[in-house]
Amino acid sequence: MDPNTGTDAEPTASSRPLPAILIGILALVVFWGDSYVMDHGGDLMGKGGSFPKEVYYPVPSYAALEKLNPEDPSKKLIEIGRNGYSYYGCIGCHQPNGMGTPGVNPPLTGSEWVNAEGPNRIARIILHGLIGPITVNGQSFNSQMPPLGTAITDDEELAGIITFIRQEWGNTGSPVTAEQVAKIREETKDRTSQWKADELLAIPAAD
Amino acid sequence: MTDPTQNPPAAASAVSTAAIDASCRWPLMVFFGKGVGWLMIGSLLLLISSIKMHGPGFLGDTAWLGLGRVKPAAMTALAYGFGVQFAFGMLLWMLCRLGRVPLLNAPFLFLAGGAWNIGVFFGWLGILGGASTGHAYMEMPRAAWPFVFVALGLVALWGLLTFHNRSERRLYVSQWYLVAGLFWFVWAVSVAAYLLVFQPVRGVMQAVVAAWFAHDLLHLWLGAVGLAALHYFIPKLLGRPLYSRQLALFGFWTYAFFAPWGGLARLSGGPLPAWMISSGIASNAMMILPLGCIAFNLYKTIEGDLKAARENIIFRFLFCGGVALCAGWLLQILLSFRTVSATTAFTFAPMAVDHLFLLGAFGLVGFGAAYYIMPRVSGIDWPSAKLADLHFLCSVGGLILHVIGLLLAGWVQGARINNPELDFMTAIKSSIPMVGLSTLALLIFLAGQAAFFLNTQKLVCRWWSPVMRECCASVGLCRSGKVEVES
């Protein structure tokens, strides 16, 4: 098999002047590349530096990131709750849309327990758990919810979670404060067992 | 800068190409010979990992052959066992030929070949045994690296010395790519091994280093050697000069400045600040300029002569490799942009592009180079032209189908995963038929490599038996005394 049709001389290159337009194209290309990076992640004169490490796509700038982080205390409570709802595992049973699982985990959406006048019953359920039959929106459930009082130690955080479930998914409950939660926690500090539905119904929802 | 140990330029009509080729014999026979072996192993394991997509129970009873181990073992065999070894062989031979100097004290490089293969073997075995590092293209565990670095050090040293001692002082295009590529590779692989294997960095920086290295391996080392080979063989085989030296220089400089920055585009969508990923996307897009210049330069060199040259199988390999390089970069640029990667990230599509670069842009060019180099350094002609033709058909055909299959699979997979209404398994299942095309293609590809392997083995055996006989005779082991001298 003859593998070679050329000579065995080493290759050479002809000399041809470089077209000037290539320099122009190079400049354009570099300019484009630079603008692309500055538009997507670069933040010239930004608070976090020109290439901020906190700015992740698609946030356009450090300033925009600051706006996304709520500072208003009323907004903050909801966001604390939104995060806590996932962090403490509520989302695993009650689902991201608050609908729960039919027959197993009660819905929070449109629930009369969640939308009650006040948080007394709901806060107790979260702190110490629930066991036995309960009716929510006309459906019966007979399972149990584990206590979360020792996991959610911060009153503001628990207030945030309760506020979140009372106001998300079309629910119409009022917000709840850290002081209200602290009061309920103090009132029930000796409770060790899970609540039953009829026990809770004996307690008024709001003070 | 004359080296007194070299033939004085006036006295010799330069060193003959036959002498140069003969000087490279031992190391290159190891690099190419063993490289083809690893190519077979890698192709087989890649096929097995593809079959597992269709039947998860296939070879699934032991930990050793789990998909999570077979796939990285395949890529390690292909990248390090085949890719880098072929690159070593091509680098040394081209530097010798272009510098018009023989490879001095070449048998020492035999040590490099041995060390490299031992290291890669330990690494490969370690991956199958569960010691993979978890980083793509850097999976080999600690045990492999001392051998790898010894080999790399020897090759780099020999390469640099050969380049420094060249008697032809004018540089040709290929030498730019080879010397720069060698430097880039030594830097990249040392840093990556240190920061990922020996003293792992903290947190997501590991992913940054791994992506940076993967990109550099494919484009700054294998890519550079591939470009060196394209610029070397295409004009040589056609008997014509390269169209423009100035354009080649412009292409080289723009390649050198833009290419190193593209690594982090591989992590698009990932947990990195936006600027890091954007730098990769921008640089990938900017590569259109060097690639355009290089492609134009080579196209103008070939222009008009394509038909005649096509009969030459080496030219065919190189031409297809060049096309694969262009296609690979166009796809890479396309898949970099966030609007596209929103669908294609974490699918089979980026995998297709990687394979196109490793097996197409480098692989096909490497095959062509091997077909040219091996007979010349060994003195043995290729035993079978038919096997070579089969190798070509199966390699190119298999690769085209494989890449198309994976691209289609990736697109469907990505689009369906992004649709939250669809159940996840439904999304995956709908892409499996196209993965099937890719599996079939890998079978074809493997058949081609088997043909190459057979052809190479025969050549090596024909070269080796007289060597063995001569060796035995010289130490009195063989009494027949008949020595066939091949040169």
Added chain:
Amino acid sequence: MNSGPILFLCAFLTMAASFWGLILKPYAQLATEDLRQVGVSKRLYPNNTLGLAKAGADVYRAHGCVECHTQQVRPEGQGGDIARGWGIRRTVAQDYLLEQPVQLGSLRVGPDLANVGARLPDAQWHYQHMYAPRSKVPESTMPAYKFLFRKQPITGAGSPDALQFEDDFAPEEGFEIVPTEAARALVAYLTSRRADLALFEAPVPASPDAEGDTNAAPAQAESITTPAAE
């Protein structure tokens, strides 16, 4: 260009520039971070890859789970990860601070696992899925990792860790399947996977199915009365 030194200089400068931009600068930004106090209760973050979960990370690495699973959640607008429930927010560098090795993954033949501990907290589910994926996901392409388990005769009341299978997948009468240490560690690792704490650089986006005029986005303040008013 015919000069060796100039060629070398070119190679050096181009590599040095990209090395500075892609390794040194990111190193200064990412690898010098530390655990951070986050949220109302000021907990240290991240804090999940400890103990048995750390050993499990090694099992994850050794079996190459990274070849089919990713552990990164993309933001809204770049894929459907959040819509699919794979996380409530995108993942960022801070989430991976304790990982060794960091296994982001690059192919999704299986679902993303960044928040699998939040999504599937039940160890028993994971044991059964690992032993026989099709017992949990009918058409799964995941291979069965039977060698991470042991079949043993039931003694007394049986092992508390035994896999509770339904008919098709249960072993024969009198035998039970128990996880080995490796399986235990791996499942501890999987159930520790979560990246759902709001961070400055990754605030939790509002739920997409929030209805009516209630808090659909953090910026809206109209419907929220200040707590002091109650």
